[in-house]
Amino acid sequence: MVREMACRKCKFVTIGKVCPVCKSSDLTPDWSGIVLVVDPSNSQIARTLGITEKGKYALRVT
Incomplete structure (x- = not known):
């Protein structure tokens, strides 16, 4: 199963390796709230x- 990751810069939730919103690759699986x-x-x-x-955004990203 693919794990959703949240961008640490803009908090967008994605399944890719690069954020489609801000193009950052600083993603984390440690997030909560939608x-x-x-x-x-x-x-x-x-x-x-x-x-x-x-789109889908995380409320808290660590």
């Missing part, structure tokens, strides 16, 4: 968290 952003331009939560791309 925010699903469908429409970042109309989302108050996305604005508060600084999210500009739709």
Whole structure:
């Protein structure tokens, strides 16, 4: 089974080896909490968290 990894830079959750949002390869399997952003331009939560791309994000990344 493929393990989901969270980017330490932007907190995007991915199954790849490179973050598709910020292109960082600094990923970790140690994360918790999920925010699903469908429409970042109309989302108050996305604005508060600084999210500009739709997708799955971790709330806490260590």
